[in-house]
Amino acid sequence: MARLLAPILSFTCEEVWQHLPKLPDRPQSVHLAKFPDAADVLGNSSVPEDDAQQHEWTTLLAVREQVLKALEDARTGKNIGKSLEAQLVITAADPAYSVLARHRDQLRYLFIVSAVTLVQGSGNGTGGVHVEVKKADGNKCDRCWNYSPRVGEDQTYPTVCERCSAVLKELERSASTKA
Numbered sequence: 001m002a003r004l005l006a007p008i009l010s011f012t013c014e015e016v017w018q019h020l021p022k023l024p025d026r027p028q029s030v031h032l033a034k035f036p037d038a039a040d041v042l043g044n045s046s047v048p049e050d051d052a053q054q055h056e057w058t059t060l061l062a063v064r065e066q067v068l069k070a071l072e073d074a075r076t077g078k079n080i081g082k083s084l085e086a087q088l089v090i091t092a093a094d095p096a097y098s099v100l101a102r103h104r105d106q107l108r109y110l111f112i113v114s115a116v117t118l119v120q121g122s123g124n125g126t127g128g129v130h131v132e133v134k135k136a137d138g139n140k141c142d143r144c145w146n147y148s149p150r151v152g153e154d155q156t157y158p159t160v161c162e163r164c165s166a167v168l169k170e171l172e173r174s175a176s177t178k179a
């Protein structure tokens with residue numbers, strides 16, 4: 001997803017890319033990665049780029065516009081500083097809700113916030129998306145700078161979030177099995 005959006009949103013996508021776990025074969029910058037084809041995204045070489053897919057991106061980018069505006073307002077109101085200090089409650093009616101729900105796990109990366117809660121709203125049609133910006137729960141993770149109420153939960157890695165402690169454990173485990 002970050003690769004797909006790179007030409008359109010180069011700065012933001014670079015940020016997203018830098019937040020992804022480092023892999024040996026992943027280039028340093030998103031702009032060094034090759035543009036993915038439909039097969040990369042959909043995991044099926046026979047699926048062509050179709051109208052439905054096009055429509056999904058249009059919806060996601062439209063919601064993103066709305067999110068950026070809401071974050072900007074929150075910053076102006078001094079409620080939050082960096083966007084990772086925020087969590088969002090997005091209330092959406094169909095068809096937007098279904099699109100967002102399909103990408104539920106990626107939304108916080110797309111919007112660069114610490115958490116996104118998706119709520120299905122009533123009503124229908126356009127304008128059925130409402131974005132609420134709140135301060136993120138918990139403390140800042142030393143490793144990824146996301147906020148999580150679970151920072152400090154892991155005794156071995158008390159300054160990082162649950163995702164990072166899982167990654168660190170995995171790194172430690174693979175290092176010890178190689179040794």
Ligand SMILES: [Zn+2]
Binds near residue numbers: 143160162163165
């Ligand atoms: Zn983290």
